[in-house]
Amino acid sequence: MTLIRRALVAVGVAGGIAAVLRLRGSGGTPPQRGGWRELSPDELR
Amino acid sequence: MRVAVVGLGAVGTRAARQLASTDAVTEVVLRDERSPRVTEVASALGAKARPELGPYPSVPEADVVVIATPAGTQVDLARALVGRGTPVVTTSDAIDDVSALLDLGPEADARGVPLAIGATFAPGLTCVLARFAADQLDTVDEIHVARIGTGGPACARQHHDSLRGTALDWRDGGWQRRPAGSGRELNWFPDPIGAADCYRAALPDALLLVPAFKGVGRVTARLAATRRDRLTAPLPMLRRPHPEAGLGAVRVEVRGRADDGIRVEILGAMDRPGVAGGAVAALAAVELGSGRALRAGAGGLAELVEAKSFLAELGRRGVKAARFG
Known part of the structure; x- marks a missing residue:
């Protein structure tokens, strides 16, 4: 019984940690703007 | 300005076409070991083209020469042209060629001649x-x-x-x-x-x-x-x-x-x-032939041309640079 309870606690804790990591992520949100754009005439003047 | 293009492959042909449509260029001398190719390109370019059929006992007579032959065949001609005091644009992107062309730097410097190395899409x-x-x-x-x-x-x-x-x-x-x-x-x-x-x-x-x-x-x-x-x-x-x-x-x-x-x-x-490389080689030839090279001697385009005006003119010729950010 103790073994099962400890296993359930371990699974719960691991799930909690996984959920936090999944939500927070490690790299943040990918860039939503930017990219390649032609050099404008002003930049080449 | 009289410009010679030696080697009429993908890059050389495009360079010749760009040169023929440049106001400052009055004549484009065309050379290639394949005589039919010379005739074919000359007929496509029109009045400014001047075909020269091989064999070629001497270097071309021009104010600046673009060497667009395959890698491994450019160094001897470049050496002869530098020795005669003619500005040269080369297109090879082989390490051995580039290294040997850089070795011509002291002679080019002494003669006051610019030698542009690797003037194509990349390098160039x-x-x-x-x-x-x-x-x-x-x-x-x-x-x-x-x-x-x-x-x-x-x-x-x-x-x-x-x-x-x-x-x-x-x-x-x-x-x-x-x-x-x-x-x-x-x-x-x-x-x-x-x-x-x-x-x-x-x-x-x-x-x-x-x-x-x-x-x-x-x-x-x-x-x-x-x-x-x-x-x-x-x-x-x-x-x-x-x-x-x-x-x-x-x-x-x-x-x-x-x-x-x-x-x-x-x-x-x-x-x-091939298209962009030809445009870069042609524009480099115009810059060197017009005496606008930033210095004499051998080097890449980073040392020999003014970047902003070069990119602006290249953009007008259809090759547009972009920035990421």
């Missing part, structure tokens, strides 16, 4: 983009060049060979030799090319960029390649190269310092490599 345009990016910075720490695509058959063969050679990188004041095909890196090229895996290869970019940017810490060059390219690189080409490939692109990343701290400038361009 990449050198100009690196200079443009560096001009936005106070100091340059690193330059990383990547390219994808090939021009004509000679370019395709060079691409194949470069994946089995030895890559030459500059790191912390010394040259590093690494096996070509190693060092995979995912690079994002201008649209619509997008992302491609790039690898070290026997490319001459570092040889041209290191002298142009004194004190730079790292210079690397990578080439986009597929698994099949890398697998078959040690073998002879299994099939004939295509007459002309599709779109290609270059990407130049320059890291350095400015007033606001560490900055990364990323520039690129997308076009058919």
